[in-house]
Amino acid sequence: MSVQVLLIDDDQDFLNILSERLMIRDMDVTTVSSATEAFTLVESRPFDVIILDLQMPEIDGLQALERFKAINADLQVILLTGHATVAKGVQAMKLGAADVLEKPVDIRVLTEKIKKTQAQTTAGLRGGEQNTTASSSDRGMSGNISRLIQGIQKRFKKN
Amino acid sequence: MIRFQGTANTLGLLFCGTMTASMSHEIKNALAIVNENAGLLDDLILLSEKGRPLNPERLKTLAGDIRRQVQRADSIVGRLNRFAHSAGQPVTTTDIKEILEFTAALAARMAAMKGVTITVADTTILLQARPFIVENLLWLCLKHLFAMSTGNQTVQLGAESADSHVVIGIQFDEGVAVEEIGKLVTQEGQPLIVALQADVSVDAHRHLIQLTLPKKFEE
Known part of the structure; x- marks a missing residue:
């Protein structure tokens, strides 16, 4: 069964093109242009991974992430952002984001993250760890934060 | 100054x-x-x-x-x-509409993020000032509106001539805390107000903030 992806971005052009590319990679993609629409959707059907823009009108990505986790703590959310900052990245990981990626994103990296996130969810469910997202997030958090900080440090060194 | x-x-x-x-x-x-x-x-x-x-x-x-x-x-x-x-432009004579439209364009993305629509009224009045400082003062008004916005709001920028002055009007929707915005702008924007030799007033009944500037800037 293909990976069920919910893609949320207020830029319709970005939604169209990224969803087409993910579908070519055998993913089942649903797109919405606001977090509000997404809240209704996630309550009515399951998604393996949610890809969420950090900066959106009305409700921003971090607020939306919090709400998704309140609806279902097991929802896996990858945040996409135009400009990643350490503070926002750390906040996102603390709120339980599976990862934070910067735009423009390499499709191979995104695909890999989606598959890895889905595999973790499946493994967690198989191991009877449903509804223990807080602890599994905690386990992955330091690694993810340190990767984010390392990435930013590398970029500073390059510049 | x-x-x-x-x-x-x-x-x-x-x-x-x-x-x-x-x-x-x-x-x-x-x-x-x-x-x-x-x-x-x-x-x-x-x-x-x-x-x-x-x-x-x-x-x-x-x-x-x-x-x-x-x-x-x-x-x-x-x-x-x-x-x-x-940013480095000296005092210059500009059509106020150009300044209003440019400020609206600068703030458009942030306005959209907060569910605010900015419109600019059609007007042609020449103003002698540093456009950057006028834009900065207008931005402060918009910034405080965005911070308070709960979405679905409009703000209209316009201007009218009053003898030797230009009165820029920032018209908000009903329900916006216009007095609060006016207070914040006057406090935070004091150096800009002084630099422009301007005056800020609030008309709460009309949901309006008015920036009054001299048409001719005296050095």
Whole structure:
């Protein structure tokens, strides 16, 4: 069964093109242009991974992430952002984001993250760890934060 | 006025920082779409190598999409360039409508994020001032509105002539805490108000903040 992806971005052009590319990679993609629409959707059907823009009108990505986790703590959310900052990245990981990626994103990296996130969810469910997202997030958090900080440090060194 | 210069410059620096961050974000979004379009072209070529025929119409659409995003980014870069140059612009005579429209364009993305629509009334009045400082003061009004916005709001920028002065009006929707915004703008924007020899007043009944500036700037 293909990976069920919910893609949320207020830029319709970005939604169209990224969803087409993910579908070519055998993913089942649903797109919405606001977090509000997404809240209704996630309550009515399951998604393996949610890809969420950090900066959106009305409700921003971090607020939306919090709400998704309140609806279902097991929802896996990858945040996409135009400009990643350490503070926002750390906040996102603390709120339980599976990862934070910067735009423009390499499709191979995104695909890999989606598959890895889905595999973790499946493994967690198989191991009877449903509804223990807080602890599994905690386990992955330091690694993810340190990767984010390392990435930013590398970029500073390059510049 | 000299003692306010430092703080006016500090406010100007904050204004520059906010605007360049917003515009660079917009450019990044356009580049992200160009990146995905280029990637999709790669995908389609790979698929054609595996036997799926290339659809010329799809390729035309992709080329058009890329062109559109390049135009979008170019327009943002043009705005950014104009803004960067305006920071050092001396006192000059400008049509107030140009200043209002440019400020609205600068704030458009942040307005959209907060569910605010900015409109500019049609008006032609010549004003002698440093446009950058006028834009900065207008931005403070918009910034405080955005901070309080709960979405679905409109704000209209306009101006009218009053003898030797220009009165810029920032008209808010009913229910907006216009007195609070006026208070914040007067406090935070004091160095700009002094630098422009302006006056800020609030008409709560009309949901209006008025910035009164002399048409002719006296050094």
